[in-house]
Amino acid sequence: MSRAEQAQLLVTMQQIGSAGQGIPNDQVLVESTTRNRCLLTFNRNGFIRLQNQNNQHSGIIVCTFDTDYAGLAQRIHQT
Known part of the structure; x- marks a missing residue:
């Protein structure tokens, strides 16, 4: 899968306008489920x-924090 294809599968809290708002974890999970997306978290x-x-x-x-986001995405894709 190319990076462009991987990017189409991702939706960030920033993209949906919900970053930094202190939204409870259960609501974040509901949002990802509503969008039929898997939730990736360091929490x-x-x-x-x-x-x-x-x-x-x-x-x-659930991931260990890693600032190599592209590498993290690749490792997730490989599993």
């Missing part, structure tokens, strides 16, 4: 807790 504890409470979503990918 391990918050979203693992939500996963244990509700498995009706499009997926949660």
Whole structure:
């Protein structure tokens, strides 16, 4: 999959106008599910807790923080 194709699959909180607003994790998960998108997060504890409470979503990918976003996307795609 090319980077352009990968980019079409991603929607950021910034792109939907929700970044930095302190939106609760459960609402972020609802938003990603509504858009039929898998949620990628560095917030391990918050979203693992939500996963244990509700498995009706499009997926949660919990990552270790890495500023190499392109490399992170490639590693996710390979798995």
